[in-house]
Amino acid sequence: MTMDRKGLGPDQLKDMYRQLLYPRLIEEKMLILLRQGKISKWFSGIGQEAIAVGATLALHPDEWIMPLHRNLGVFTTRNMPLSRLFMQWQGMQEGYSMGRERSFHFGSREHHICGMISHLGPQLAVADGAALAYRLNEESKVVLAFSGEGGTSEGDFHEALNVAAVWDLPVIFLVENNGYALSTPVQEQFRCISIADKARGYGMEGITIDGNELLTVYDTIKGVREYCIRYQKPYLVECTTFRMRGHEEASGTKYVPEELFVLWAQKDPIMQYEQQLLKEQILTEQDVITIRQELKQQIEEELEKATGGSTLIIDAARELDAVYAPAVASGLPADITGMPATEKRLVEAIRDALYQSLERDAQLVIMGQDIAAYGGAFKVTEGLAGVFGKERIRNTPICESAIIGAALGLCLEGKKAIVEMQFADFVSVGFNQIVNNLAKIHYRWGQPANVVIRMPTGAGVGAGPFHSQSNEAWFMHTPGLKVVYPSTAADAKGLMMAAIEDPNPVLFFEHKALYRSISGPVPNDAYIIEIGKARQVQEGTDVAIITYGMGVIWAEDYIAAHPEVSVALLDLRSLLPLDYEAILATVKQTGKVLVLHEDTLTGGVGAEIAAWIGEHCFSMLDAPVMRCASLDTPVPFNTELEKNFLAKQRLEQSVEELLNY
Numbered sequence: 001m002t003m004d005r006k007g008l009g010p011d012q013l014k015d016m017y018r019q020l021l022y023p024r025l026i027e028e029k030m031l032i033l034l035r036q037g038k039i040s041k042w043f044s045g046i047g048q049e050a051i052a053v054g055a056t057l058a059l060h061p062d063e064w065i066m067p068l069h070r071n072l073g074v075f076t077t078r079n080m081p082l083s084r085l086f087m088q089w090q091g092m093q094e095g096y097s098m099g100r101e102r103s104f105h106f107g108s109r110e111h112h113i114c115g116m117i118s119h120l121g122p123q124l125a126v127a128d129g130a131a132l133a134y135r136l137n138e139e140s141k142v143v144l145a146f147s148g149e150g151g152t153s154e155g156d157f158h159e160a161l162n163v164a165a166v167w168d169l170p171v172i173f174l175v176e177n178n179g180y181a182l183s184t185p186v187q188e189q190f191r192c193i194s195i196a197d198k199a200r201g202y203g204m205e206g207i208t209i210d211g212n213e214l215l216t217v218y219d220t221i222k223g224v225r226e227y228c229i230r231y232q233k234p235y236l237v238e239c240t241t242f243r244m245r246g247h248e249e250a251s252g253t254k255y256v257p258e259e260l261f262v263l264w265a266q267k268d269p270i271m272q273y274e275q276q277l278l279k280e281q282i283l284t285e286q287d288v289i290t291i292r293q294e295l296k297q298q299i300e301e302e303l304e305k306a307t308g309g310s311t312l313i314i315d316a317a318r319e320l321d322a323v324y325a326p327a328v329a330s331g332l333p334a335d336i337t338g339m340p341a342t343e344k345r346l347v348e349a350i351r352d353a354l355y356q357s358l359e360r361d362a363q364l365v366i367m368g369q370d371i372a373a374y375g376g377a378f379k380v381t382e383g384l385a386g387v388f389g390k391e392r393i394r395n396t397p398i399c400e401s402a403i404i405g406a407a408l409g410l411c412l413e414g415k416k417a418i419v420e421m422q423f424a425d426f427v428s429v430g431f432n433q434i435v436n437n438l439a440k441i442h443y444r445w446g447q448p449a450n451v452v453i454r455m456p457t458g459a460g461v462g463a464g465p466f467h468s469q470s471n472e473a474w475f476m477h478t479p480g481l482k483v484v485y486p487s488t489a490a491d492a493k494g495l496m497m498a499a500i501e502d503p504n505p506v507l508f509f510e511h512k513a514l515y516r517s518i519s520g521p522v523p524n525d526a527y528i529i530e531i532g533k534a535r536q537v538q539e540g541t542d543v544a545i546i547t548y549g550m551g552v553i554w555a556e557d558y559i560a561a562h563p564e565v566s567v568a569l570l571d572l573r574s575l576l577p578l579d580y581e582a583i584l585a586t587v588k589q590t591g592k593v594l595v596l597h598e599d600t601l602t603g604g605v606g607a608e609i610a611a612w613i614g615e616h617c618f619s620m621l622d623a624p625v626m627r628c629a630s631l632d633t634p635v636p637f638n639t640e641l642e643k644n645f646l647a648k649q650r651l652e653q654s655v656e657e658l659l660n661y
Contacts, residue, residue: 003276006219010282017277018291020053020214023072024270025295026082029303030089039089043103044245045070047212050269051176051239052146053077054217058225059144064130064412066114066123066145069104070176070243074146078111082299086306094309097445100322106445114412115445120148121156122437124173125402128160129409129417131169135232136365136391137413142228144172144221150181152195159402164234165202166397171234172224176211178243183255199236211239212269242267323479325448325503332497332528336490341521346514349489349522350380350454353496354418356526358388364500365410367394367403368420368454377422378456378515400430407451408438416450416500424457424509425469438505439480448503452496458511458550458598459630459646464637470549470599470630475507476576476608482531483576485509487552489520491573494529502531511550518553532574534582540568543658544586546609547596548572554648555596558655565655575605580612587613591622592658598647601629623661628654 005013027046034042045052052073056065067074075085088095089103097106097115107115114130116123127145134141151157152175164171175195179186192198199206205227209220217239224235242264246252253261277283333339344352358364366384368376372395375382385393396403400421407417421427427434438449459468475481482504486492492510499506537552542565545555552571559567568589570582587593593613595606606627613625630647643649 003280004215005280006215008215013277013282014287016053016057016214016218017273017283018295019057019073019077020049020270020273021291022295023049023053023076025292026072026076026299029299040091041103042089043069043247044243045072047244047264047268048176048178048241049073050214050217050273051174051211051241054214055144055172055174055221058218058221060141062112063141064112064114064127064143066116066127066143067104068116068123068146068148068176070148071104071146074113075104075111078113080108080111080113082302083305086303087309090306092306092309093312098322099312101444107447108445109412109447114447115441117436117440119432119436120151121154121160122401122405122433124156124160125163125405125433126409126412126437127171127173128163128167128169128402129406130412131164131171131234131409132167132365132406133410133413133415134170135168136415140229142170142172142225143409144174147173147175148181149175149177149179149186149195150184150189151175152198153181153189156401156405159397159399160405161198161202161204161234161236162397163399163402163406165204167394168232169234170228170232172221172228173234173236174221175236175238176241177238178241179260180243180247180256183247183251194238196236196238204234204236206236206238208238208240211241212267212272214269214273244268323443324482325442328501328503330498330501330528332501332526334528334530336494336523336527339523339525339527341490341523343519344489344522345516345519346486346489346492346510347378347380347516349493350496350510351382351384352522353493353500354381354384355387357497357500358384358392360526361416361500363415364418365392365394365415366418366420367396367407369396369398369422371395371420376420378512380454380510380515381420400426401433404430404433404451404453405437408433408441408449411448411450418452418454418500420454421456423467424455424471425466427453427455427471431474434475434481434505434507435478439478441480442504443480449505450503451505452499453505453507455507455509456512457509458513459635459642460513460550462637462639462642463635465634468635468642470597472507472509472575473599473604476605480505481576482506482574483509484531484574485549486573487511487514487549487571489518489522491529491535491571493522494527495531495573497526498528498531501528506531509549514550514553529573532577532579534579535571535573536582536586537569537571538567539589540566541590542566543592543594543655544568544570544590545594545596545655546570546572546583546586548575548605550598551596551647554651558651562652562655565659578609578612580616583609583613584617587617587620591620592661593621593625594628594654594658595625596628596647596651596654598630600632601627602632604629623658626654626658
């Protein structure tokens, strides 16, 4: 039977053979190094090389790929220097993640490869975001995202496919079905006949192909790419294949019937392709020997370069500096003294910040549930879609994880993203994307994540346990995030504009009960308030209250009701990073400190601040640092129970105890 060359010439077919063989020979070398203890772990793709190589060859080199840990062929086909890959796998500082990540958990903007995280599925939503950027820029490009058959059971898979279909995004979802998710066979993973069948449920096309046939993979992905660009739609491709090694080398293969190895050995992608080229006389037996020798020699030379890498230098300051992307000058004023201002409510101040930021930067996109024509649950984005269009003010399906992932994908293409949580409580279903993908990406491989997540938060409105939580402490513990919580209208606008300009992910908390209950003079023009700088509301000599958000309002109410008490009041405004200089200065004023917050007591922001003061300001204290917080219960629905729950109920008593200590 004559080989179907898919319109490729002999030189192209021969070059594809080299591309296919190269990762196999590298892997064989890696298994030797693993046994020698020179690398700690290896996830083998032996038997699956045709998928990664064929798919990568079918794409243009400036199109994003989201690979997994078994896709060495993506990295080699994108011509990443093997010496540096070796350094990466050995945890050396000259590796792509500077020793901060393992194996394939890294990316490279230069090569348009986005690094995975260990959690299966989040990269699929990131592909949506990159594809959305292509669409908004009217570029004829696609994004390709890998998944394993086990990963198709993850919620991220379903969310990402649904968003891609609803938004008509040019994404190729490529599923490598090797029959086992670690040791769990497909019959224990799903009941559909093929994974490609799932495509219909999302309103997209799908196909199942032989993933061990290099030219089939190449030609299919090439055709699917043209389809996705022409029709601006996603496509699901299932590649059947087999993993000839364990999930990773330590796990072994005892759970796999021996006859499967015999069967799939006959379908080895390299052996099949090699035999086809020999039969067509595109290769000779001597060519095969020569190419193998050349590639093995190249591998040894690259390994030699890697072993000559410098000694690991442990530098705590450098590691800390790598957590956040460096600030970029916004050109906006930070001193608002004398600026013309208008009295505005907090909700109007935030809308001002969004409006002026959208005007300033055409790369800014806002996404969230019901935010376009409806204006969002709290009408913060009301009117923006009419001015800036529904492409930039985008209604989303109810899938927080996918939308946060898509926001990160937009950043890959240099855009900025704002995601509105309908309620801060709902962020829990997007938690992984925030704390593992957004927060760590700059530290892992230097990729900024210019994403603001707006968090309508707080109790006091009788909304019950799932619409009233104060969950800022969840994120304060995560390096790589910034956490902002304004208490005035002017601060809300300035901090929001600063957050949008910041190249790092920012959790921006907006207290629902303050949207329309407070107002103040807000400068008309654009400006920023530096994230990480607290506001000294007033100085005092008797007691210091350190707080933020609604706590500032409660403290001001207490001060108004007790003119006999001299209170130093500090509004933190930013919780990550904290303004330790301002905290220290406030402690100095009184020697008696109360940390007040609406969140529950145990493990809250107050615990961190109290611990820091005790460690660094002990000699200044005239009493133990006290905390006033809400009860350690969920937020009750009944308004009388809610009043009892809130920290405000115990504020006066807490101050009295501190004064009398």
